Amino acid sequence: MPHIMFTQGPLAGQRIEVPESGLVFGRSAEANVVLNDLQVSGRHAELKLEDGTWCLFDLQSSNGTTVNGHSIDAVQLANGDVIAIGDSQFLFQDDGAPAEAPPAADSGAALHQPESAGQPSTETPQQPVETAAPEPEMPEPPSEPEPQPQPPPPDREPRPETAGPFIQTPEPPLTVEATEEDLELVHQMSKLTDAIRSEVGKVIVGQREVLDQVLMCMLANGHALLVGLPGLAKTLTVSTIARVLDLKFKRVQFTPDLMPTDIIGADVLETNKETGEKEFRFIKGPIFCNLLLADEINRTPPKTQAALLEAMQEKRVTAGNTTYTLDKPFFVLATQNPIEQEGTYPLPEAQQDRFMFMIWVDYPSAEEEEKIIGATTAGAQTEPRRILSKEQLLQLQSVVRKIPVSEHVIKYVVRLVRATRYQYEDAPEVTKKYVSYGAGPRASQSLVLAAKARAVLEGRIHVSCNDIRKSALPVMRHRIGTNFAADSEGLKTADIIRRLLETVPEPGEDAYVEPKVEAKPARKKK
Incomplete structure (x- = not known):
């Protein structure tokens, strides 16, 4: 079974087996491997099995993830790769994975000697970890991993030296190839896109360019800022897209008195009916959804704007001492009114840069406006049907990266x-x-x-x-x-x-x- 061995950081000297479900590294309590380091994001990186190959993915962390000294987004791991997350550094070791370059083979063999004691590697006794001369004890490989973490002090001095050969011979990051299922979904997207336009068109007249740009932004896992005059169906367009894509939709009207807790949620003191004791219970705010419409974001103070933009960047929120991961997928579509700027709080350029798209919603044509009047002043509107599921949308986001x-x-x-x-x-x-x-x-x-x-x-x-x-x-x-x-x-x-x-x-x-x-x-x- 593959495992990781920490050589630096708060977990130095520890060895962790990697299950088939993989591992999530991060600072939050929801991560499988918790790294108590301010340089580490709540969900920083994920190690998982892709088509029989172990791959490491950076989960849009603030400070990035490096493999063999190179920053990565997604990379296929080889036996002996050196991974750095914040101040922590660890080795990925898998007997079934291809080994690294020959100059690094000796150091890698020494670091995972208990797993491969039957292999000929005579240089390994020079490592301080091998105090019990494990070479003759070939029949007892399962008992070897237990004593290894016991002497951490000898481990910490030679480990940084053994990491050198790996960093000196880096491999370029590898892209993760798309699966047959991914390619099949992409080939179907042309018809699915037409179906999405058709279903949204049952409610929204025109605005095809706006719809296409919103869909592009969603597949790219970004956020969009919609700018347009009142009455151009910005809110209705977003809510209709949420129904067609089977997304949980919430809307927040931003006002000058809106507080961050009104978006994120807050701890409420209540009495436990069973024990009779008072305890805090977190009530989630509207941000816990898949598609959040931040209506007129420029009408709320910078403090509230910053809380929303931080959640957009980190895909998580913190209330008290607890960090909560937002639902996947998560998109924010914020709207702005280009007129009536009195009493508003315009987004600074640095915060506008957090939005992948700025989508301009313009007036409809004369023919479209005639259709709008005829459709909205008559009977009930047709309910659009679902075209894509959340799981398919997440899969498409992964395909875009590949x-x-x-x-x-x-x-x-x-x-x-x-x-x-x-x-x-x-x-x-x-x-x-x-x-x-x-x-x-x-x-x-x-x-x-x-x-x-x-x-x-x-x-x-x-x-x-x-x-x-x-x-x-x-x-x-x-x-x-x-x-x-x-x-x-x-x-x-x-x-x-x-x-x-x-x-x-x-x-x-x-x-x-x-x-x-x-x-x-x-x-x-x-």
């Missing part, structure tokens, strides 16, 4: 995002003239994920530069700032993004020449 992206597409994303930064000498003229600040690396990540999600919605498993262009507006609309020159000419960020899409070309053959000397242009002197 879809590969070519180097050509990644280079185009980098070119497009860097073109929004006026500091570079090779920035387009429209950027130097009208942009006050450009998009950050999170925009690049969101562009790639959005393009992957768009490909899945259309039943494809490949991503093109056209997918990037179709995703650019909702991804970068709220990540670019305009200066006075743009405001005086009436230019919006959407206008600048459209000009950049026309200006920035796809990478040519010269982009693949190594080395690329002009990779970092000098900053403009002021």
